[in-house]
Amino acid sequence: MSYFRAENLSLHFGGLKAVDAVSFAVEKGEILSIIGPNGAGKSSIFNLISRIYRPTSGRIFFEDQDITEQPPYDIAKLGIARTFQNIELFENATVLSNLLVGRHRHSTTQLWQELLFLPNVRANEKLHRRRVEQVIEFLDLEPYRDKLISGLPYGVRKVIELARALCSEPKLILLDEPSSGLNVEETDDMSFWIRDMRSELGITVLMVEHDMTLVNRVSDRVIALNYGRVLAMGSPAEVQQHPDVVAAYLGA
Amino acid sequence: MRFLFKTDYEDDIKLFPHSGYVVSYGLLIALLLIAPYVLSSYLMSQLVFVCIYATVGVALLILTGFTGQASLGHAAFLAIGAYTAAYLQKYNVPFPVYFLAAGLLTGIVGAMVGFPALRLQGIYLVIATISFAFIVEEILARWESVTNGNEGMRIKTLSLLGVAVPRDSPTFYFLCLAVLVLTIVGTLNLLRSPTGRAFVAIRDSETAARSMGVNVALYKVKSFAISAAITGFAGVLFAHKLSFISPEMFTLQLSIEFIIVILIGGTFSLHGAVLGAIFIVMIDPFLTYLKDDMPGIIAGVAATFGAGTEAAGNIQSKVAAFASLNGLKGAIYGIIIVLFVLFEPLGLYGRWLKIKLFFQLFPLYKRATFKRQKIYVKSERNR
Numbered sequence: 001m002s003y004f005r006a007e008n009l010s011l012h013f014g015g016l017k018a019v020d021a022v023s024f025a026v027e028k029g030e031i032l033s034i035i036g037p038n039g040a041g042k043s044s045i046f047n048l049i050s051r052i053y054r055p056t057s058g059r060i061f062f063e064d065q066d067i068t069e070q071p072p073y074d075i076a077k078l079g080i081a082r083t084f085q086n087i088e089l090f091e092n093a094t095v096l097s098n099l100l101v102g103r104h105r106h107s108t109t110q111l112w113q114e115l116l117f118l119p120n121v122r123a124n125e126k127l128h129r130r131r132v133e134q135v136i137e138f139l140d141l142e143p144y145r146d147k148l149i150s151g152l153p154y155g156v157r158k159v160i161e162l163a164r165a166l167c168s169e170p171k172l173i174l175l176d177e178p179s180s181g182l183n184v185e186e187t188d189d190m191s192f193w194i195r196d197m198r199s200e201l202g203i204t205v206l207m208v209e210h211d212m213t214l215v216n217r218v219s220d221r222v223i224a225l226n227y228g229r230v231l232a233m234g235s236p237a238e239v240q241q242h243p244d245v246v247a248a249y250l251g252a
Numbered sequence: 253m254r255f256l257f258k259t260d261y262e263d264d265i266k267l268f269p270h271s272g273y274v275v276s277y278g279l280l281i282a283l284l285l286i287a288p289y290v291l292s293s294y295l296m297s298q299l300v301f302v303c304i305y306a307t308v309g310v311a312l313l314i315l316t317g318f319t320g321q322a323s324l325g326h327a328a329f330l331a332i333g334a335y336t337a338a339y340l341q342k343y344n345v346p347f348p349v350y351f352l353a354a355g356l357l358t359g360i361v362g363a364m365v366g367f368p369a370l371r372l373q374g375i376y377l378v379i380a381t382i383s384f385a386f387i388v389e390e391i392l393a394r395w396e397s398v399t400n401g402n403e404g405m406r407i408k409t410l411s412l413l414g415v416a417v418p419r420d421s422p423t424f425y426f427l428c429l430a431v432l433v434l435t436i437v438g439t440l441n442l443l444r445s446p447t448g449r450a451f452v453a454i455r456d457s458e459t460a461a462r463s464m465g466v467n468v469a470l471y472k473v474k475s476f477a478i479s480a481a482i483t484g485f486a487g488v489l490f491a492h493k494l495s496f497i498s499p500e501m502f503t504l505q506l507s508i509e510f511i512i513v514i515l516i517g518g519t520f521s522l523h524g525a526v527l528g529a530i531f532i533v534m535i536d537p538f539l540t541y542l543k544d545d546m547p548g549i550i551a552g553v554a555a556t557f558g559a560g561t562e563a564a565g566n567i568q569s570k571v572a573a574f575a576s577l578n579g580l581k582g583a584i585y586g587i588i589i590v591l592f593v594l595f596e597p598l599g600l601y602g603r604w605l606k607i608k609l610f611f612q613l614f615p616l617y618k619r620a621t622f623k624r625q626k627i628y629v630k631s632e633r634n635r
Binding site for chain 1: 264464
């Protein structure tokens with residue numbers, strides 16, 4: 001049984017088949033990339049997994065549990081975190097409170113305890129703060145702790161979004177174009193972090209990416225999509241030489 | 253300028269980041285404690301209203317400022333609190349009991365309003381809350397067996413543990429102050445714990461909040477309930493202060509006044525609620541003063557500049573007629589809101605921060621410090 005599995009996943013908007021009977025599996029500890037031209041349905045698959053969209057048909061399994069009908073907030077509680085293509089941070093809050101929201105799935109305190117800020121709330125807050133600090137150290141975010149998101153440059157925001165996802169201590173992380181908008185150096189850093197996430201934190205990674213250098217450097221396997229269908233699946237080199245993939249990109 | 257060296261995670265959690273805060277807030281509390289023995293009875297009465305309005309302001313800030321859900325229905329929550337107190341008083345229920353009961357009932361009603369609000373955003377939510385306020389107003393006017401209809405209800409003097417507390421006594425003021433301070437402390441506690449952060453997350457991006465495991469619906473309802481409950485508590489004090497309540501006191505205009513409190517004070521910090529409350533309570537006597545004295549002053553100025561006695565008298569009567577126009581107060585409120593939104597979107601507290609920073613950084617202050625960076629990349633929101 002695989003760690004994470006999508007079976008015949010479909011998403012139709014009227015007559016448009018954004019995702020059309022896509023099946024794939026992710027093994028524990030794997031880095032799997034999804035590539036494809038614009039509009040191939042890559043982000044839609046992510047939105048299906050994190051339940052922003054409801055699949056038209058098909059099922060999703062995580063750790064042998066059917067999560068197709070789970071409400072969106074439960075997906076995070078199961079240990080699936082995600083980042084967004086266009087950055088969805090909490091603009092008018094500080095970096096620290098953004099990262100602490102990532103800890104939400106671990107909060108156990110009750111409302112009335114929080115109103116009085118009882119010792120258990122304080123202890124919990126310190127624990128969260130310590131965990132957040134570990135992530136800050138991991139991603140070199142020390143200079144930004146108390147800054148407001150709205151004043152930060154794009155590249156930093158991208159890293160903070162990754163940090164927020166890591167703060168929830170996920171088992172599986174979905175990265176939606178981690179390198180979009182980043183310069184060459186930042187993309188380099190990102191590729192190291194993605195590999196470290198697997199080796200040091202034991203996180204399984206599923207990512208959508210356009211930058212083939214990054215894909216080649218980090219992925220164990222690659223899935224190529226076009227028009228919502230799987231074109232090819234295999235090692236990065238195999239997929240890039242697959243005739244259908246070449247045709248999809250070059251329009252032959 | 254002071255630089256904080258944090259050596260413990262406690263430094264990020266505590267309410268007073270450094271000793272300066274303790275000194276200034278300690279001084280403020282001390283001043284507020286000696287106020288009743290120094291100030292005139294008129295100013296004391298205004299101060300009590302400031303406390304009540306600030307309490308409602310804090311409640312509205314939780315909902316609108318921090319959770320991002322607009323409400324023009326808070327006058328209705330205040331009314332429910334006030335009428336619960338008045339009704340239970342008839343059956344000789346002691347003050348602590350009906351005080352808590354009012355908060356509880358208003359909180360439950362708030363949660364019930366929160367449920368339909370889950371599907372509404374922005375302006376539609378505002379309309380929904382306005383309709384709720386009208387429904388409550390109408391019920392108060394028609395349900396005569398309980399609310400006494402348009403004749404209104406008289407509130408007996410507050411009796412705390414057998415001791416009578418008249419509405420203009422220092423004890424009543426201290427009670428209002430205590431409620432305000434407890435509300436602020438509770439809210440600050442909430443804001444530095446998971447629930448408060450979930451509220452802010454919902455305000456800034458519901459999609460991201462959801463993907464981080466926040467049950468958006470549950471937290472919106474919680475926010476409505478907490479906000480309403482606090483307003484209910486304030487309603488009890490409001491009823492006691494006025495000693496008489498009737499449906500026409502809890503109109504749309506009162507809800508708008510509460511919105512003004514947070515808009516003018518600043519929607520991003522609890523300081524805003526207090527500053528806005530001071531503003532709204534003090535603007536009323538100011539308007540009365542203008543109405544009474546302005547015609548005479550203008551006529552006097554006209555006379556100095558060579559207008560004849562008759563012309564001056566003419567001007568005086570015209571200005572007086574203008575000043576006593578119906579709805580002038582509403583128009584002035586409207587202008588104030590527009591001007592603040594256009595020129596001082598961070599409110600009075602934002603202005604205070606700018607002045608403070610100006611002196612801290614002198615002569616290096618840049619006007620652009622508080623400018624928000626424009627966001628060019630904005631994802632289509634998945635609601």
